[in-house]
Amino acid sequence: MITFVIRALIFLVSAFLGLVVADLLLPGFFLHWNDWWGIVLAVVIFAVLQSVLAPWLFKVARRHADAFVGGIGLLSTFVALLIAVLIPAAGIGIDGPVAWIIGTLVVWLVTALATWLLPPLFIKKKVSDRRS
Template identity: 85%
Template sequence: MITFLIRAAIFVVSAALGLIVADLILPGFYLHWNDWWGFVLAVVIFAVLQSVLAPWLFKITRRHANALIGGIGLVSTFVALLIAVIVPAAGIGIDGPVAWIIGTLIVWLVTALATWLLPPLFIKKRVEERRS
């Protein structure tokens, strides 16, 4: 159970990192920093949708369009961003097609790297704590 919670926290942190990096380096992709609740809501909406959409899209794609499996992460990131932008209370905005395309790539890349690099750090600590 603890490992599941650590993985969930890492996924939420990776989603926040992806959105923050896109906000910092991409014009047209912005987070509303004046409303902290909107930022938290955007991160939670994005993280939950991403975690639900990726496996679902993978299953659908594997069944109907096997050649497109490699793009599942990008598609689920785009759809999660789209829904997060549509929610009025979420503190995220994306203006223009370039910001949508590059923003999707940035968020996908940062979240992928974070979910790959962070778990060994935290889970390794947890294993060492159990051994002692």
């Protein structure tokens, strides 16, 4: 159970980092910083959708279009961003095709790196806590 909670927190943190980096780098990609609840909602919506869409799209692509399996992360990131933007209460906006394309790439890259680099930090702490 604790491992599940740690993984969920890592996924939420990685989603937050991805959205913030895209907000900082791209002029057409923005988070509504005056509405902190909207940002929290956008991060949660994006993280949940990403975690649900990636395995589902992988399964569909594997069955019907095996050549697209490598791009599932990008596709699920794009779809999760699209749905998060369409929800009015979420504090995220994306304007223009360049912001959509580059934003998808940035968010995907940052979340991928964060989900790869953050677990060893938490696991190392967990192991050291158990040893002491």
